[in-house]
Amino acid sequence: MAGGNRARERGYDEDDVRSRANPRGTRPRSKQRPAHADALDGTVFAVDRGRYSVLVDGIEVTAMRARELGRASMVVGDRVGVVGDMSGEPDALARIVRLDERDTVLRRTADDNDPHERVIVANADQLVIVSALADPGPSYGLIDRCIVAALAAGIEPLLCLTKSDLASPDPVIERYSPLSVPAVVTHRGGPLDELRGHLAESVSVLVGHSGVGKSTLINALVPSADRATGVVSAIGKGRHTSSSVVALRLPDLDGWVIDTPGVRSFGLAHVTADDLLWAFPDLEDGATQCLSGCEHVAGAPGCHLDAWVAQGHSTAQRLAAFRQLLVSR
Known part of the structure; x- marks a missing residue:
């Protein structure tokens, strides 16, 4: 303060103040980025x-x-x-x-209350939900959630039911038949021709709990992967372990499989009822007649879906399947 008073007493003004030169120069910073035409x-x-x-x-x-x-x-x-x-x-x-712009994005949240999405893979065509029929038994909650995530992302879901030598696949197949989700059934050492047919010319991501036989499938589909030792690479050179997500080329099938670590949960905080309806075109038009903000669950005031089904636009089985996925998200 005292120094400021002395400056005014001596008659200094703004013109007496020397501006320090800009150490970075006076040229405006360019926003132009390299084109990288040779990329x-x-x-x-x-x-x-x-x-x-x-x-x-x-x-x-x-x-x-x-x-x-x-x-x-x-x-x-x-x-x-x-x-x-x-x-x-x-x-x-x-x-x-x-x-490059992504065609599809498979994402999940840590739990249903977590607002932060985690992208698992990009540009997948198909989500292969691997579930054991026994030891451990099917986790319907995880299967439901994976189907919801796939449908909301525009990715085709496929059920792969393993260990059929220990239990019948019929109850699982019957549960998901109203959704028209295809299913393949396998057992250790058995043929994989049907599964290979679904994987050919596609990019497929495999998801499932630990212990359902996912690594066994990968080893049978891509022998050079050697997932039992935990060392793989895209073409079998051996750089990445089974604790990470990795894409593997399928020999002679013109396709890829993306292996993921075993998951414990599959949060769907990012999926809304309208996202799921997109995968049910036979119900989507009926939902437009519901009251604004309708959650479309059974008994919801103003929900028109039951009447829509009664009019023959869809089936009770499809509506029940939709609501089953809706409450599991």
């Missing part, structure tokens, strides 16, 4: 602590995210543009400079 197309097949394993023209390339992508994160299945060292040598490192 090669690749697909992320594994992610490990900020490093991305990308398959580029059949070569496994290790890459990091370019700074210009900001905080955009990539997941297994993402299609990207890559520049830099494409040799695939152990010490080589490329850069991901482009993240």
